[in-house]
Amino acid sequence: MKWMKRTIDNIPIFPKLVITFLIIMMPLFTLSLVFNELGKQEVKSQISNSITMNIHYYFMSLEKELERIIRTQQEFINDENLMQLSNSLSIMSDYQRTKAINDLKSRLTALKDSSIYIKDISVYVDSLNGTISTSNAEDTPSTKEEAEEIFKATYTSGIPITFWQDRLYLNLTYPNNVMNQGKSPQFIQNIELSMEALTNALSAFPQDGGAILFNDNWFIANNKYLEPLTAIQNKLAEPMQQSDTFTKQLEVGKAKYMVIYEKSMFLQASLLFYFPENVIVGQLKTYGTWFWLLVISSFVIVILFSYGIYLLIYRPLQTLIRRFRSVEGGNFNAVLTSIRGDEFGFIFNRFERTVVSLRTLIDELYVQKIRLQQSELKQLQMQITPHFLYNSFFILHRLIKNDDNQMAELVSKNLGDYFHYITRNGLEEVPFEHEVNHVRSYVEIQNIRFSNRIVVDFEPLPEVFRGVMIPRLILQPLVENAYEHGLGDIVMEGKLQIRFAMDADRLYFSVEDNGGGITEERMDEMVRKLNSEDEGETTGLINIQRRLKLKYGERGGLEMMHGALGGLLVRIYIPYDEENNDVSNINR
Known part of the structure; x- marks a missing residue:
């Protein structure tokens, strides 16, 4: 491994830049290629499913339409005009016969017009020895022999669709079995399907x-x-x-x-x-071609960009490195002259000013910062205490006024434990266990205040948390915030959950309620205030955030989010080092 490191260190800047950019971009190219293939498969699947559904819909529609036509065709067995023409023609007057034929033809025309799949409808009536049809075309079967041939074709080409002379028919013969007995049917109805419409x-x-x-x-x-x-x-x-x-x-x-x-x-x-x-996939293949063109273009751009950076920064960096080495050797008197007007010229000039001021400022600035942090920590801790006392004394006042001496005694007991905790020593840090016990005392007081309106689910403290040292009064304000802002207006069935969690390098203390929560705008505003470094309000959650940042830097802090119970979830996180925690347990 050492020889590999030396080899890398000996590579010039330009190849390093190219290799670095390529290493950074390769995962992106790989993911893009994978997403392109996954997208291609998904699009193929979606299109295939869509086409399958369309085909199924068409086939079902055709089947339902032909079923409707067949059902309507079968209703002609009971048609009054058709029955009269078939059975009572001899006793009908000319007027009655003409009217029956016209009425029957009108009904056949209505059936034909009801579907684009019907080309023509004809009814051969044996008593008439002729055909009633919706079309006068010459190719319409008009003789008994032709009608009977279509009926016979039903037994050879299948049902319900009959194939005869390159045409498709729906056949209805009444009665159905008379031809097998050597008799003539009363009528034969044939519905010719439109080949053009089907095509x-x-x-x-x-x-x-x-x-x-x-x-x-x-x-x-x-x-x-x-x-x-x-x-x-x-x-x-x-x-x-x-x-x-x-x-x-x-x-x-x-x-x-x-x-x-x-x-x-x-x-x-x-x-x-x-x-x-x-x-x-034709269009998707086009996208794939463009993807590879993009990859090749990106490689060319990376090489050109790396070479440009190499030219722009290599020489100024060499000059600056020499000055750094001079300062590293303790030489604060050498001067790095520069007549450059770009950013490197500004850096050279500021570097010289920094070198001049470094010796006089290092001790003063370091000591001042430490003292300022210690002073601000103490000030922030003192701001938390009165807020809780105001609420506690108000509860005690209300209980005494209502002659509820038993509850007043319980409140005073927990309030006494609270005073004992905050006044027994001046330590800025306490074990996690002591801080949690303090929170439990606070919750007991609030349980009396809110009676049966709020149910508290207080998770037992895990063993790993007990000896971890944290700032005093850092947990109780989170619970207080949930009571006052999240559950203050709850009339019944309020819920408060207090949880502990950990991962590889962090410990979490979370408080969640089922109150009304806050809007997205208010959430964004609170997150902005928590992350702001501006001086201003130092109470409540902002107080906690500032104390954690002063203590742990970026490794500690406070988070807000919408909770699973419907209200607000607030949690703090602090760094966890198992080895250091064991040492703190021994010291304690």
């Missing part, structure tokens, strides 16, 4: 891809990506037999495809939707 629906998916609606006898495709269709169907032959719905990734040739399959048991048909995976 347009397959083409209307928000995702660009190939789609096919099919069964063993017929299929409808949107005429997109037809080239890989056969290969995809061959590879999915076994999965389609085993499952009614799935989403898979397939590789056809050199291209990868996302395939979504769903089967309808009601329609006896399946929907297959497939699209190239590049449709999803």
Whole structure:
């Protein structure tokens, strides 16, 4: 390890700058690459799920629509006009027959207009020996033979959708079994489905891809990506037999495809939707290209920036280092002359002024700072005591006035313990255990004050805390703040939790209430005051913060946050050194 350190120390500044910047940036590049890949996978998953839901929604909508059409078609069995034309034609007048035909045609037209998937509806009535249709097109089946052929095709091409002469029909024959008995049915109704509407629906998916609606006898495709269709169907032959719905990734040739399959048991048909995976990740790959361009550009910028810093700071630093070494050797008289007008010139001039003043100021400033801290610590401690006494004497006054002598005796007992604690010696620091006992006395007094309005959960003091030395009267103001500001307006079911915690190098004392808490604006204001170094108010939580900072520096302090109980959580933290703590226990 020593030879490695010497090797690093011998590297010139410019390579060090480059290496340092690269080391700093590598984690960022790595995280960016990981996030890019994770984002790519997440986007693929989200898009795939979205497409799957769209396909399912379309298929369910088509199934529900055809089910509605079939249900409406079956209601024609009870149609009065159709029954009259089928059974009572011989006794109907010309007017009645014409009216029945027109009414029936109107109802058929209404059914046709109710769905874009219906191209035409025709009813062959045996008694009429003719067809009533919503269309006058020449290709409409108009003879008994044609109607019967569509009915027979139902047994060969499946139900409920019948395939006949490259067309799709919904067939209704009444009665259904008479043709098997060699008789003629009363009527045969055929609803021709619109191939164009079905094809347009397959083409209307928000995702660009190939789609096919099919069964063993017929299929409808949107005429997109037809080239890989056969290969995809061959590879999915076994999965389609085993499952009614799935989403898979397939590789056809050199291209990868996302395939979504769903089967309808009601329609006896399946929907297959497939699209190239590049449709999803194509744009993401573009982002990846830009990412690597950014990485390369960053490396170039790092090298140029490092070289610029090297030129700007190397020579002035060499001059300043020589002067530092001179001062380090005890030479306060040598002068570092400079005619520079930049920041280094300012540093050189200020450095010389500092060297001149250093010898006379070092002792004076050091001693003055120590005395100032000691004086301020004592002053801040004295500010805490009266605030608690005012509240305690007020409680005692109220109890005596109400002739509650038993409670007054308990308050005076705890108040006596309080006086005994603060007046028995002039130590600035006490063991954590003594300070916690003092807090318990305070809580006992407040329990009498607030009666049954507040429940206190006071956690037992952990053993590791007991001997740790802390400033006096540093814990009680936190509890007092919770009573006065957090729980002062609580009428019932108030809660106060006092907790202890620790981590590797800190000890925590926290106080949490279920009061109304404070707004975000007020929280920001309090945090700003706690972190401010301006002189001003030195009572309450700001008092605690200043005392902790004077005692421990940045290793100690006070924190405020919103608590889990709904109120305010305030806690202090102090540094914890197990080895030093053991020594303090021995001294105590």
